[in-house]
Amino acid sequence: MQKIKLTIHHLYQQGEGGRRDAHATARIYAGDRLIHTETMFGQAEHYPRYLSAAEDDGQPLRVEWESDGSAAMSVARTEVCPCCGGDEWH
Known part of the structure; x- marks a missing residue:
């Protein structure tokens, strides 16, 4: 089964005391x-x-995003197991 895999390489807000939750739209x-x-x-x-x-x-696939923090993402097509629908086939 083919799916689109969106990989969030990182998503966060940097603030006083460290990282915090961030909001993003891909x-x-x-x-x-x-x-x-x-x-x-x-x-x-x-x-x-x-x-x-x-x-x-x-x-060809591409991803664009907006975020209130720091974010990096990529996108690709992938085949997944039809039984569980989330794990990549090996």
């Missing part, structure tokens, strides 16, 4: 067409999210 595009919007809140480091690929038409 927009995933296939070519020039917006196919998915994902909103997140908290802190993350190398956290994968598996999203529906129903609107994916095979065009």
